[in-house]
Amino acid sequence: MEKREHLDLYFQMVTIRRLEERAAELYQEGKIGGFLHLYIGQEAVSTGVISARQPEDRIITAYRDHGVAINCGIPARVVMAELMGKATGCSKGKGGSMHMADVTKNYFGGHAIVGSHLPLASGLALGDLYQHNPRVTVCMFGDGATNIGFFHEAVNLSKVWNLPILWLCENNQYGMGTAVERASAVPEIPQKAEGYGIPNSRVDGMNIMEVREAALEIIKKIREGGGPYFLEAVTYRYRGHSMGDPERYRKPEEIHHWQENDPIGIYRRYLVDRQLASEEELNQKDIDAQTEIDEAVQFAESSPEPAPESLYQDVFVEP
Amino acid sequence: MARITMREAISQALWEEMERDPKVFIQGEEVGVWGGSYAVTRGFYDHFGGERVRDTPISESAIIGSAIGAALTGLRPVAELMTINFAFVAMDHIVNQAAKLHYMFGGQMVLPIVIRAVSGGGRQLAATHSQTPDVIFAHFPGLKVVAPGTPYDAKGLLKSAIRSDDPVLYIEHATLYQMRGEVPDGEYLEPLGKSKIQRPGKDVTIVTYSKGLDLSMKAATELAKDGIEAEIVDLRSLQPLDMEPVYESFKKTNRAVIVEEGWRTFGIGAEISARIYEEAFDYIDAPIVRIGQKQVPLPYNRNLEQMALPQVEDVIKGVKEIV
Numbered sequence: 001m002e003k004r005e006h007l008d009l010y011f012q013m014v015t016i017r018r019l020e021e022r023a024a025e026l027y028q029e030g031k032i033g034g035f036l037h038l039y040i041g042q043e044a045v046s047t048g049v050i051s052a053r054q055p056e057d058r059i060i061t062a063y064r065d066h067g068v069a070i071n072c073g074i075p076a077r078v079v080m081a082e083l084m085g086k087a088t089g090c091s092k093g094k095g096g097s098m099h100m101a102d103v104t105k106n107y108f109g110g111h112a113i114v115g116s117h118l119p120l121a122s123g124l125a126l127g128d129l130y131q132h133n134p135r136v137t138v139c140m141f142g143d144g145a146t147n148i149g150f151f152h153e154a155v156n157l158s159k160v161w162n163l164p165i166l167w168l169c170e171n172n173q174y175g176m177g178t179a180v181e182r183a184s185a186v187p188e189i190p191q192k193a194e195g196y197g198i199p200n201s202r203v204d205g206m207n208i209m210e211v212r213e214a215a216l217e218i219i220k221k222i223r224e225g226g227g228p229y230f231l232e233a234v235t236y237r238y239r240g241h242s243m244g245d246p247e248r249y250r251k252p253e254e255i256h257h258w259q260e261n262d263p264i265g266i267y268r269r270y271l272v273d274r275q276l277a278s279e280e281e282l283n284q285k286d287i288d289a290q291t292e293i294d295e296a297v298q299f300a301e302s303s304p305e306p307a308p309e310s311l312y313q314d315v316f317v318e319p
Numbered sequence: 320m321a322r323i324t325m326r327e328a329i330s331q332a333l334w335e336e337m338e339r340d341p342k343v344f345i346q347g348e349e350v351g352v353w354g355g356s357y358a359v360t361r362g363f364y365d366h367f368g369g370e371r372v373r374d375t376p377i378s379e380s381a382i383i384g385s386a387i388g389a390a391l392t393g394l395r396p397v398a399e400l401m402t403i404n405f406a407f408v409a410m411d412h413i414v415n416q417a418a419k420l421h422y423m424f425g426g427q428m429v430l431p432i433v434i435r436a437v438s439g440g441g442r443q444l445a446a447t448h449s450q451t452p453d454v455i456f457a458h459f460p461g462l463k464v465v466a467p468g469t470p471y472d473a474k475g476l477l478k479s480a481i482r483s484d485d486p487v488l489y490i491e492h493a494t495l496y497q498m499r500g501e502v503p504d505g506e507y508l509e510p511l512g513k514s515k516i517q518r519p520g521k522d523v524t525i526v527t528y529s530k531g532l533d534l535s536m537k538a539a540t541e542l543a544k545d546g547i548e549a550e551i552v553d554l555r556s557l558q559p560l561d562m563e564p565v566y567e568s569f570k571k572t573n574r575a576v577i578v579e580e581g582w583r584t585f586g587i588g589a590e591i592s593a594r595i596y597e598e599a600f601d602y603i604d605a606p607i608v609r610i611g612q613k614q615v616p617l618p619y620n621r622n623l624e625q626m627a628l629p630q631v632e633d634v635i636k637g638v639k640e641i642v
Contacts, residue, residue, distance in 0.1 A: 092425030123388015
């Protein structure tokens with residue numbers, strides 16, 4: 001990897017962190033409505049795996065989707081505008097936090113019903129298989145989604161039809177406030193993939209280079225016709241499930257323990273220790289990310305509200 | 320013109336569209352090797368192959384969900400639900416995904432998917448397999464709901480549905496597959512979202528669709544013997560709902576009977592009559608009559624089942640109450 005690429009990935013991670021922190025503030029100020037699920041702590045998973053895809057590969061995820069949107073190339077200002085429900089948002093203000101997408105960047109959202117996007121992911125992969133496109137679909141979901149029926153139907157189908165799909169489970173330890181071992185009959189989540197005869201492995205989701213290297217190898221195998229693969233990225237969200245989470249289910253010490261292995265800190269040390277980037281260069285990226293978010297907020301705040309007539313637009317393609 | 324069955328008409332539409340456009344494919348339970356549980360896709364597997372006629376596991380969420388995903392890649396899937404009763408286990412994908420993605424993502428997602436589903440009672444399959452829940456699906460904005468009542472419409476509407484860029488639920492009635500009707504030899508399309516006068520008349524307007532059309536046509540024949548000429552408006556599409564022909568007819572007859580096979584409570588009759596009250600109040604000369612299924616789960620026993628389902632005699636009686 002070239003230095004430029006490393007600096008870009010680092011910049012993406014810091015941009016996500018700053019975006020999420022700012023979003024939390026804006027939510028408290030009442031400028032963002034609805035639900036807001038922050039990705040803070042999990043940045044290495046999305047940044048790592050999406051850096052390993054080809055631009056034509058398809059990405060689909062759940063509702064914790066702002067970071068994925070940034071990694072897929074949606075500008076921070078467009079993400080911020082969507083959070084504020086503005087006409088300039090990626091979903092024209094109709095989707096909000098949980099429904100961000102840009103199909104021109106092969107990013108298919110942003111889905112808020114737990115696990116419901118997994119069958120859609122099977123379909124994206126089926127579309128490519130049917131059309132003989134050498135594309136791979138990466139489907140991201142949380143540990144909680146492996147307990148709903150959609151997961152089992154979609155994963156089973158992917159094996160039956162040998163679909164080109166990477167099932168990427170982001171195990172952040174909790175489905176809302178319920179710990180994995182309290183919700184899943186097999187706390188070792190890859191066992192569920194094993195049950196469907198799907199090759200699987202686990203990776204440290206706090207370490208971007210490990211995620212990226214695993215994803216590069218897996219995506220290559222899938223593209224060569226290897227069929228579906230299941231990867232568990234072990235990670236942690238520092239913030240609550242959404243804003244307004246009472247967090248009765250975990251102790252502050254647990255959060256502090258994970259924060260000692262902060263994905264941005266790990267990557268920073270990695271880059272400095274190997275002399276891939278200097279402290280100064282990384283500090284500059286920190287400043288650039290802050291500037292990017294400041295500008296994003298400005299853009300979003302000055303953007304127009306959706307026009308009243310847009311209320312009736314896009315119900316159907318052909319009304 | 321050939322006189323063919325509803326089953327043949329649907330089958331022809333599918334066959335022609337698959338021949339015309341390689342992006343069209345079929346998936347569902349037993350659509351391939353078996354030939355379709357209602358024999359609609361018999362011969363398709365041998366002709367088009369397993370890639371385009373895809374047998375699926377018994378996984379309705381995956382059938383509809385993956386059809387949506389495939390549609391997002393530019394394909395035109397026709398996903399079959401063996402019966403509409405199985406739609407309930409795929410409800411999220413039908414009403415929360417198919418009906419919403421285009422709007423919710425600001426118009427960027429286009430999903431030209433057709434969901435074929437077999438609806439209707441009268442075959443002694445008891446409560447879980449005999450429902451006519453068509454109206455539920457018309458409640459959700461973003462999903463087109465089509466339900467033909469003649470072989471002619473079945474073919475023309477299905478071809479339009481497959482070519483439409485919107486998600487379409489295409490409802491076939493289980494007891495109409497053997498119905499015969501005239502179908503042109505060459506290609507033709509019927510527009511989605513357009514009601515149609517299936518029988519002209521002057522004394523009463525019967526608004527109906529699907530199986531209700533069959534009942535209403537038979538009732539109209541009987542009523543004509545008593546000198547009552549019923550005009551029958553076939554909705555053909557529940558969403559979008561084309562009310563203009565209904566209003567036009569009603570302004571002429573000033574009387575309406577609405578016939579549906581589904582439960583009357585909160586049914587299509589409720590919607591249509593409310594709209595007539597809203598839009599044509601000054602033309603009302605008699606209470607609007609609603610004919611529908613009795614408010615019970617459909618029983619297995621043949622006599623009880625037929626008691627619960629609307630009959631031709633119910634339509635005749637309903638008309639005579641107000642004419």
